[in-house]
Amino acid sequence: MIKVANKKVIYRLSFRSFKANRIRNIVAILAIILTTLLFTSLFTVAVSMNYSIQQQYMRMAGGSAHGSFKYLNKEQADRLKADPLIKEYGMSLMLSMPEEAPFNKHHTEIRYSDKNEAKLYFSYPTTGKMPEDKMELATDTAVLDLLGIPHKIGEKVNLTFPVGERTVTDTFTLCGFWQTDEASLASQIWLSESYVEGQLKDYKPRASGYESIGTWNLDVMFANSRNIEANLRKITEENGYNFVDQSASNYLATGVNWAYTSTHLNKEDTIMMVAAITAVILLIIFTGYLIIYNIFQISVSGDIRFYGLLKTIGTTPKQIKRLVRNQAFFLSCFGIPVGLLTGFIIGNKLTPVIMNIMTNKRSFTAYNPWIFIGAALFSVITVGISCNKPGILASRVSPIEAVRYTERANGKKQYKNSRNGGKVYNMALANLALSRKKTVLVIISLSLSVILLNCTYTFTKGFDMDKFLDKFVITDFIVGHSDYFQCRFGSEDQKVTDSMINAINAQTGITESGRVYGSTFISNTSLEENDFKQFFGWYPKEAMESSLKDKDENGKISTDVDLYGLEDLPMKQLTLLKGKLDREKMKSGHYLALVVFPDDYGKPNLQDAIYDVGEKVKIHYCTDYKYSEDGKLTEYNGWDEEYEVIAVVMMPHNMSLRAYGDVPFITSAKTFIKDTGTENTMIYMYNVDKEHTKQMENFIKDYTDKQEPDMNYESKASYVNQFSTFRNMFLLVGSILSFIVGIVGILNFINAVLTSIMTRRREFAMLQSIGMTGKQLKKMLLFEGLFYSIVSILVSLVISVLIGYIALKPIENIMWFFTFRLNIMPIVILLPVFLVIGIIIPLLSYRMTNRKSIVERLREAE
Structure with missing residues (x-):
């Protein structure tokens, strides 16, 4: 060729x-x-x-770095930052974390930082610069507002802060500041390197001193966010340090930035x-x-x-x-x-x-x-x-x-004797059968949007509000310190104040209420090795091996305890799993119930039940303690109490410290106060009658905003709103996708009908030439359009039902708040829409393509 x-x-x-x-x-x-x-x-x-x-x-x-090395000396930091795996780094030197007013309600850290570290912390001045001269300072607008300093470069800043056993007061010049980020949990005050190093020369830690004061942080970026922990481990071990064993003399503390999705x-x-x-x-x-x-x-x-x-x-x-x-x-x-x-x-x-x-x-x-x-x-x-x-x-x-x-199905010609062969609707069906593939594709295209919308609607309707509320809502209102809701309860300063509880009780409509007292002290118990392995089975292998080395003289391993004291209302929220939850008996002496928490589906995590009913538990309490020079805790004035386990119960997550890891027990509020010598209310729970719910919601919101802003609350209404918005997100995205797919389907329908009419103009002209009227021709096209619409709806209905039972119903086993309910409401709503489309589009298409005479159309193919 x-x-x-x-x-x-x-x-x-x-x-x-x-x-x-x-x-x-x-x-x-x-x-x-x-x-x-x-x-x-x-x-x-x-x-x-x-x-x-x-x-x-x-x-x-607090930052965008992939990971960090913590509590380093300068030599270690300089050695690690040279590793070839590190593509970018920033360094900072901790000087102080002030706790006295005005910083008692706002976590603030005072450090020296290089420019890279400040940028990684999202704390780089947008106005002015980083400190260079010895007495310069840069910070965010929240700190300036706490100190009453105008947002203006050159302002004098009087600052008082602890450095170990000393309290330092100095005046600095504001050289830079940036707008506070609402999402950030801490503020930074940057000082010059020469000033910070000068203050740390005579640093002597307090008895309960911070191990971070006087240490360097090295925050690092790798080539990408994959394998962050593996990279940190490789750098640590290749430089001769221990990555796992915290008791080792060469152990290095590291941190992976949990913000990265890959982690x-x-x-x-x-x-x-x-x-x-x-x-x-x-x-x-x-x-x-x-x-x-x-x-x-x-x-x-x-x-x-x-x-x-x-x-x-x-x-x-x-x-x-x-x-x-x-x-x-x-x-x-x-x-x-x-x-x-x-x-x-x-x-x-x-x-x-x-x-x-x-x-x-x-x-x-x-x-x-x-x-x-x-x-x-x-x-x-x-x-x-x-x-x-x-x-x-x-x-x-x-x-x-x-x-x-001509448009026809492949295969031999078929001859059919029929008395009704000339009926218009039979002709319509025969025309659609001539090109089965095209007919099937148009039906699938139209059906796809309906199926997608119906499945999206069924999925979102399956979000079960009752299941959701059962997991999160135990009473109408729960109040606590704002730190508690951030899983940071642990000190007397974070208790619910009596003034707040009195203000709540003064409101009308409260039907029942109760306190939950929480641990603000050090307490621990000793576990047998098997019990320790059972309870802490989620430990990494190396961490488990390290923990099992620290046994006492009896071969047991010491572990911390979370103890809760419950009044009657919170006691009613417990689910009894074993034994008998005798509240009066618990109030009368040394009796405990072992707590296990539910999983996502409300089932108890029974592997945490390491004590059985009738067993004895010795808890060691310590409210007065000191730290040794090497940072280890040395206990003083501690005492032991022995208890009998009378029940194993499941406790709602919202009543707990909202953090797991320690062995949890509950006792009565009376026994808690007597044995621990503390009376710190962790949360206050109460129910309100329906008539006063809205009024109480407004009161508690106003009170926590204005009267005691350190306090916060959760209510049933807030969870209802949270659930509704979560469900609406899926409905919004699914509806938009269904809408676009629907437009595609309708376009396909328009194109199929219009092109079919255009390619069959000669055929229509021949039919009209032998006596078929324009009215009959339009009726035939209407039957074709209605056939597309009705069959598409029927196909959508059948496939939606199948997908519902095959794909959506099993979601009940994956999402704990999902209950499958077959719903065909979108199909019912779209049925008249499809019928209108099936009528209008063929008529419009016929009008657009039927403007020529019969003779002209017969001659088009010649």
Whole structure:
């Protein structure tokens, strides 16, 4: 075969064929725009949400570094920072953590920091600079407000803070400041290196001194956020230090920044996340494929005579396939850029809404080039797959077949004797049967959006408010110190004040109330090795081995205890698992109930039940203690109390310290106060009658905002709102996706009906020439449209029910607050919509394509 340089000719033919199919082009470009929009908005939302959540967590964690080495001396810090695994680092030297007013309610750290460290801490001056001269200071606006200092460079700042056993008061010059980040849990005051080192020369730690004062922090960044802990371990061990054994003399403390998403994902989570993303991408590809393939399939069918004529003049199958691909390329050049831009805008508008629903206060736009590269690539793949088979059809047809081609199913001609064969509705069904593949694709395309919407609706309706509230809400209101709700209860300063409890009790509508007293002292017990392994089974292997080495003279291992004292109302919230919870007996002497906590599905974690009913437990209390010079705790004035375990109970998480790790016990409030010598209310719980619930909500909010701002509360109403917004997030995202898929389906329907009418104009003219009226023709088209609509709804109903029982019902075993309830309300609502579409689109299409006379239409194929 002689090779002819005809690529330009094929390109020119492609372009002219492209221009000749205006209606096809409009629908195809819209389909490509929507497909690209889906990919771009999905990737934008996913990337921006991940980035926003990480940024929020970083601000809560206090920095953006991948990891850190803590409590170093200068020599260690200089040695570690030279490791080749470290791509970037920052260093800081701790001087003080003031506790007296005005810092008693605001955690503040005083340090020297280099510029990199300040940036990693999100604490770099946006106005002014970092301290350079000895008596310069930089801090955030919250600290300036606490000290009553105007936000102005050059202001004098009087600062009093402890340095070990000394109290230092100095005056500094404000050289820089930045706006306080609401998400941050601590403020930083930066001082110059020369000043900090000068103050630490004579540093003598207090008896209970901080091990961090006078030590360096080295915060590091690696090439990426994968394997942070492994990298920290490698650096530690290669430099001759111990990564695991805290009792070792060469142990180095390290920290992994939990803000990075990669640190939360285990192998199973990663597989599930990849599977979910893959499923969504395949869904979008399939959605785009349905319409783009159908457009090209119908377009090729309509232009089949044109391709046949090209073959008669020597065009090869390969050239015809290239001609179809070129047209797809032209369409992509128009559709993909518009889809990328529109999808990015929609994605960034949608992200703040989702983030707000998720109660994250801030969202960040992620300008990641991979969003556009990925979306464009998947769109091109979708278009390529979609036009491949129509191109093969066009390339294989012979010139003679092309001239005779009509839309029909493959196979032999079938003859049928029927008295009703001339009925209009039978003709409509016969017409749809001529091209079964096209009919099936249009039905699938229309059904997909309905199935997706119905499944989304069923999923969100399955979020069971009662299950959710049963887990989180034990009484109408719980009040406590704000630190308690951040899992930081542990000192007398964090107790619920009597003034607050009296103010609450003065309100009307309270039906019952009670206190939970919590540990603000050191207490511990000793466990047998087997019991220790059972309770702390989640320990890493190295940590477990290290703990088992520290046995006392009796071969037991000491561990801390969490003790709770309960009044009657909180005692009623316990679930008895074993024994008898005799409240009067518990009040009369040394009796305890061992606590186990529920898992996500409300089932007790029975592996924590290391004591049985009737066993004795000795608890050692210590409220007065000191630290040795090497930082180890030395107890004084301690005493022992022995108790009998009379029950094993399950305790709601919201009544506890909200943190796990120590062995938990409960006793009566009376026994707690008597045995511990403390009377610190951890939380105060109470119920209110319905008539006064709203009034109480307003009171407690106003009280914690204005009267005692260190206090906080949780209410049933707050959890109801939290649950509703969480559910609405899924409904919003699913509805938007369903809406876009629905538009794709309707476009496919319009394209199928319109193109079918255009390619059958000669057929319609022949029917009219032998006596079929325009009214009958329109009725036939109406039956075709209604068939698409009704069958699509029926298919949606059947598949939605199957998906419900096969895919959604098992979610009950995965999400503890989910209860499967089959719901077909969206299908019922969409039924009249589909019927209207099935009527209007065929009529409009007929009117647009039936403007020529019968004779003119009969002559079109000649």
